[in-house]
Amino acid sequence: MKKFVDPNNTSARPGGEYAQVINKIATDGVCPFCPEHLTKYHKKPVIEREMWVVTDNMYPYKPSKVHRLIIHKEHITHISQVTPHGWHVLMEILTEEVSKNKIVGGSLIMRFGDTKYTGASVSHLHMHIVQSDPDDPTYDKAKGLTMRIG
Numbered sequence: 015m016k017k018f019v020d021p022n023n024t025s026a027r028p029g030g031e032y033a034q035v036i037n038k039i040a041t042d043g044v045c046p047f048c049p050e051h052l053t054k055y056h057k058k059p060v061i062e063r064e065m066w067v068v069t070d071n072m073y074p075y076k077p078s079k080v081h082r083l084i085i086h087k088e089h090i091t092h093i094s095q096v097t098p099h100g101w102h103v104l105m106e107i108l109t110e111e112v113s114k115n116k117i118v119g120g121s122l123i124m125r126f127g128d129t130k131y132t133g134a135s136v137s138h139l140h141m142h143i144v145q146s147d148p149d150d151p152t153y154d155k156a157k158g159l160t161m162r163i164g
Contacts, residue, residue: 018045018137020129023162032073036135047085047138063107065100071142075161077150080115082143084108090139093126104141111143120145123161133162 019040024033039046039055046055052067053060061068067085074081084107086096096104108122123142125134134140146159153159 016043018043020135020137023129023133023135032135045089045136045138047136047140048089049087052085063103065097065103066107068107068111075142075144075159077147077153078144078159079147080117080120080143080145082111082115083140084111084143085138085140091127091137092139093124096139108143115143115145117143117145123163131164133164 017040019036021033021036021040024030024036035055044051046052049067056069056072058070058072065087067087069083069085071081071083084104086100090096111117112120121142121144123144124139125132125136125141126139129135129137142161144159144161147153148155148158
């Protein structure tokens with residue numbers, strides 16, 4: 015049986031809503047980022063683009079002003095599977111997202127390959143666009159916005 019999600023990588027929020035959703039998806043045995051399943055597990059509006067979909071993250075890293083996901087439409091897991099045209103379209107999307115969301119500084123995190131090394135809970139190539147919120151009262155200046163990697 016193919017493994018589409020990694021419940022081990024929900025440890026930052028054990029027992030919470032996110033962990034429960036990932037465990038349900040693992041039981042269902044489907045990829046939550048594939049187009050035929052995305053709207054079942056992801057309740058935020060999805061923007062269809064050529065080769066990619068764009069949406070807000072349902073479980074944004076805290077504290078963030080912006081946390082968008084860009085998900086490859088085809089079920090692929092590794093950057094080596096992205097075509098040159100796919101990279102070109104991704105760059106166009108990134109440029110538009112930064113402008114549209116007025117991101118003055120942020121981070122791009124692409125999750126690809128074995129989730130044991132990426133910290134991802136979903137094994138489907140995707141990218142996070144994140145702008146932290148240093149004005150949020152919960153923002154820890156020493157730690158900033160943190161995420162699990164590996």
